[in-house]
Amino acid sequence: MSDLLHKAFDPENFRQSGHQLIDMLADYLRETQSDTNLKAIPWKTPDEQLKAWKEDEAQGKGDVMALFKRVMEDSIHIHHKKYMGHQVVPPAPVTALASLLSSLLNNGSAVYEMGAVANAIERVVVQRICREIDWQDEAGGFLTSGGTLANLTALLAARRAKSSEDVWLKGSGKKLALMVSEEAHYCVDRAARVMGWGDEGIIKIPADKRLRMHTESLEDYLQQAKAQGIEVVAVVGSACTTSSGTYDDLEAIANFCQQHKLWFHVDGAHGGTAVFSPKYRHLVKGMEQADSVVIDLHKMMLTPALTTALLFKNEADSYRTFAQQAQYLWSDQEEHEWYNMGKRTMECTKLMMGVKAYALLKSYGTEIISEYVTRQYDLGKTFASMIEKRQGWELAMPPATNIVCFRYRPEKQDETEAEQLNAYIRQQLLEEGEFYIVQTRLKNKLYLRTTLMNPFTTEKELNALLERIEEVAATWKSTTLNY
Template identity: 55%
Template structure:
């Protein structure tokens, strides 16, 4: 009797029925979202109400409604009015590779549990290394997210650059890394996880464009070395998260070489520009980096999570988690590329290489070029439109597809202006037609867009500005009355 539930659970006919229903819903969803027929990008609900809904649904909901409720109660990245966070607008074919990965559940850590995916992952990462401009000693792997990849790269850096065997014996002297204050918070988190402490994360101030101020590098290096900190790595953002500003990677690379530092490029968002003929110049210098992260699930239209961590010298990736000290390792002995778990933080992982491979196989690198180039061009066009408007101000000229701006009125104080922009954004969230986010830069509150959807046009962006103007006027009128 008890076993019958297991038969039901694994019934392939049942599965077919359920999946046909879901595929029909998903296809409708895609069509309505991409074509802009769907008025809303999200239907806002307060967290407590959402929690109550799903508690009730578990007790009393109709199981037939589950898929449609999920679709209705989430944020729709496929809607061209989605201009919010940096998550990829998934190419539909990757839903199918995702399904295969989940069905087979080959965890990939050892070759037998992922023969094809281990081979495919090698092909994908070698192609990426070549496109970055790395030489024949390069290699890499896929891992679960930019956050984890940045941590892994810094662990590799420590193993390679710190002569003392920290992995086995712990710290015997203070260690540190250098990074721009505008870098993604996960670099700070990685340093803390590694036990570097607050003093071990040396934050270089940003320049007026929110990129690392290269002029400050020597001063900060000298100051912190004099305190007894051994600095072993420097991280360049390509680009940083809040404003999308690319650090000057060439200058950072020269500095790293001079001081024998590991140079890591956090290209989680914009490393994808290696594929853009027009914008790959932004990554100049990355070809000489020691390691680099690129997220497929941001700027390459893949689902979460599809991060590539690439190394100029793949031997380093074999040593990161090795129990032996770096100098004892023999490269060939360790180069078991087909047992990918030896090099990754995680043991079990998704067969994320399938998404990369199918897109390369079906559409080729030109699809990545077309996407990145279009989105970066669109941000420049949006900036031009904003500058022509009387009541809007850009935080900085966009270098990528991230663009921050705010509504301004000359007679408002900074506090009032911040509060107005905050209220505008809250109003937009509750309205749900557009989805955009917000950020604070040097104490100033900005509306922040990341132009992720390949079907967002300038007409959508002009409509967004009109909506903001209307909202601002209403908010101001309500304060006056």
């Protein structure tokens, strides 16, 4: 073996740089929890960022600790108290340790032999979440790589269960469709198109004023689809929507699906975790009647990306999605073997993702998830009332979750000006980097959007954000920039 390979696998090298890395990350964590001058996002344009890394590469081999430090410093800081942007969780540190462990062990979970522990732990985690939903022993599922893939996989299961043709084996002669709120995450639309259903295959149900699916319209849309020869197989409920954090009326959708024998799928990527919070679990009432549910553990379950649970009320449904022989992996596709996850997941090789979530549960129990969800949803309400108390601010709607949408319109500007002002504010904040927030469009109006993901964010940071926005807005007219 070459010296290079020896060096790369040297245990003492690993020990030394591992200790240094953990020390560096622990200091970083401490800093993010303090009143730091560190920016939430050290903003560079994509071209600047790429140039910097090309220059780094041009310098050839170098010190890996310097690399780690630079990656850490130049990345967006999800653990920062002023990070309030997209729905990515600051992972609990123990889950990052579990990631390190599973990366080095690198067991898969397609087949039992290659991931005995990974498969068993994954099942324990999945069954724990099923019990929270109040599902019985026949429920089950698996973990997969993200909400997008999980929603697609659920809808493939729906197609298998509800379509009058066996599309998997014979292809489709029929026009198939699903129904979903116009406010749903774009990945549901994408899933329908991936399945070859085209425009007609995604029937968007209008949202009401509060941005909930207008469930009273479901019947009309179903009848219209039937009249056009379209076979609807599923209805997807959002729990909650991405832009505004609104929960659809899951009970109403469940009743509708039951009445028409349609598959009921809940996209609970962000808000399905409310099931752990005694205070907020009423928001997901009706989810227990779903055929399938998606929950992203990397959103509201303190676990690093990507870790997503795809759960089935009747686990048997999950075995019917894919029917392919893979003789070198397992001998009989028909056997329901929970321990050969590859029979049911889109992935073949898959990370040991259950270990990350289980490390959290083992250390702190489900109480930590309950506490986290409750705290962050409470904080959403606190932030909303802070906004309402200030002059010149508009709340898009009272928040149900930790997603809060609002805009600043101090002089009751007309819609065009209000839009330009808020786009300007968001761009200025991004370039300054002290805070990280995003923007969204609700009922065709542009709003600033925060998702309060960090358990260390308090009213102090929220107040500072509102003040900074007012200061930035005061520079608006003096700029000639056109956003």
